[in-house]
Amino acid sequence: MRQNKKVGEDAKAQKRKQIMIAAMEMFAQKGYHTCTISDITKHAGIAKGLVYNYFDSKEDLMLKIVAEGFTLLIGGLDANSDGIITKEEFKNFVDLLFKKVESNKYYWRLYYSILLQPDIDKEKVFKTIEEIYQPVFQMVVDYYQSQNKENPVAEVVLWQSLLDGIVLNYLYNENYPLDEIKQVVYQKFI
Amino acid sequence: MRQNKKVGEDAKAQKRKQIMIAAMEMFAQKGYHTCTISDITKHAGIAKGLVYNYFDSKEDLMLKIVAEGFTLLIGGLDANSDGIITKEEFKNFVDLLFKKVESNKYYWRLYYSILLQPDIDKEKVFKTIEEIYQPVFQMVVDYYQSQNKENPVAEVVLWQSLLDGIVLNYLYNENYPLDEIKQVVYQKFI
Amino acid sequence: MRQNKKVGEDAKAQKRKQIMIAAMEMFAQKGYHTCTISDITKHAGIAKGLVYNYFDSKEDLMLKIVAEGFTLLIGGLDANSDGIITKEEFKNFVDLLFKKVESNKYYWRLYYSILLQPDIDKEKVFKTIEEIYQPVFQMVVDYYQSQNKENPVAEVVLWQSLLDGIVLNYLYNENYPLDEIKQVVYQKFI
Amino acid sequence: MRQNKKVGEDAKAQKRKQIMIAAMEMFAQKGYHTCTISDITKHAGIAKGLVYNYFDSKEDLMLKIVAEGFTLLIGGLDANSDGIITKEEFKNFVDLLFKKVESNKYYWRLYYSILLQPDIDKEKVFKTIEEIYQPVFQMVVDYYQSQNKENPVAEVVLWQSLLDGIVLNYLYNENYPLDEIKQVVYQKFI
DNA sequence: GATGAATGAGATTTCATTCAT
DNA sequence: CATGAATGAAATCTCATTCAT
Known part of the structure; x- marks a missing residue:
């Protein structure tokens, strides 16, 4: 019985x-x-009503995708640290970030399009994202502090804006020269 | 009669x-x-049908706002130059750009949200935007070349991504420290 | 002054x-x-509102076209008779009828399409048509009676149905062989 | 399962x-x-949107009614023939035709009103009607030929026009003396 | 008389959501 | 659990009609 239940839950x-x-x-x-x-249901090969056995509404479905995807993709990024991040570690971090973007274009398109949608109640999803993002943000601030930057928070905000800008252009512009840009970023900022 | 017609057209x-x-x-x-x-019509204080005396459809209305707004806001930016742009002129250009964003938040929110909307036929509006944007882009490339940068086009693309990122964060984040960021940008990149 | 008024009325x-x-x-x-x-107003080369200076409504306009057109086209058909209609006169009458149809296709298309339109208040237009049509109908009944037909009214109703059917097929079927059909009608029924 | 599906399809x-x-x-x-x-949906006792689960549009619905109705009503008329149609068989055929009209007034009103509607894309429905009607038409031509008529095609066209005229007058004129007319037709033309 | 901008009721169609099977 | 027919609110767009100029 327990077995069955487990199987059922997995399914x-x-x-x-x-x-x-x-x-x-x-x-x-x-x-x-x-x-x-x-x-969605046609694409998934299931009946229309079935979505509502798993999600409260279309909006709920979308917000859960965004929140859980963010958790999945960003959640593991703060891993390693022994407290002090080296230049090498930071570069690896940025590399990983880019890789996560490149291999999850669909997700990130959805992510950004939702963030820019003024309707849609983003409160809950924001809370989740904030919780996930905060430690990552802090980690980068720490790194900047360890580099003795003057205004580490502002620098990180700027850095994050730069990444947003690059990612967005990459996501919506087929000819965006991401590799070239990455090189410039590395030599200029790291 | 001609007077009347003129008045009617102005109206x-x-x-x-x-x-x-x-x-x-x-x-x-x-x-x-x-x-x-x-x-829209309630906000404008007019009857629902009137929109269709002026625009073909909701989509047409939106695309015309985006295209004409872009022309208006970006169209005049290539003004000054005697051929060589000085550091001072470039800073003024960036300043002006920021000012245009700060005083037209509504427009830019619409602009970015449309660019990231996968439905919507953006072909025509893109053509307009491209035409307007091209000389501005070229101007910045020229500036970078005058600064003897190694890969001026990549640098401009990066620069534009940075601006996109900053503007987006500013537009959708009430607490974005734009002034502080501007300072960092100026001292780091100009 | 009277002159002006007259001119105004003519205009x-x-x-x-x-x-x-x-x-x-x-x-x-x-x-x-x-x-x-x-x-309609574009086709007539006038302003939209002008129609309402001359007609109460779209429906009124249409009904007046149908009624006045019927009067014009059918009104004169009972002309000649000295009481007794000869075979020759009857053939001329049918000939004339066909001619009126052939040279006023637009009118007759409108006429039939309106008669078959279940919405539209046809009461008034019917009254006009009835008044115009009655003497023509009577004239044909008289002719049939003069031919010593058994049931002249039924014969005329049939005759009228035949004409309706021919005209309708002619109006809506580009390849309808009207001339051939006319020949058959003449030799069979007259 | 198959049972269920079958039931669902029947429903x-x-x-x-x-x-x-x-x-x-x-x-x-x-x-x-x-x-x-x-x-329509009020009359059918269903929700407004449901029509669109079964038909593409209002026009599609109407065209399908006309085409399928025609198939149903006229499709079976060419039945009997062993090659030669007798006078008796022809009279039965005409009788049947009249019966189909008398017991399907709604359909035939729709049919004629649509044929006379200049808007509406009749191409497809016409093709269906043509296919169904052609053998029936041919059958009557054959009959006329067997009667050694001079110009059988013209005679059939005339005959069809007559029927159209009678039917139309019957459909839109409450006092049309159909039975009397039928008698006259039978004795005059058969 | 003539104009055409403005109105707003009303039509078609879509689609998230429900629920009987 | 899964299905998909059914619902009905709501959106876009049309167009006869009015009326200030």
């Missing part, structure tokens, strides 16, 4: 994930408002 | 502008898809 | 007719409901 | 038919353009 989690992936792809492709529940 | 242009401003504000506030024609 | 009648002709053509071309007041 | 076909019948009645009563989707 449920599996289906949930399947829906989220299909939804993420369709949201990123057509935009949140233009993409319909039908689009 | 029409006036009304057209009134609709565009109301639409821009509502689009920026509620997002393109969530904002209804009713929202 | 008015002229404009009224101009509107009716434009309307008839557009109604016949696009159908009553699909054809807009704008279509 | 779907049933509902589709229910919508078509309701629509036919309302179209015939109010006219295609005046009749709204709301009229």
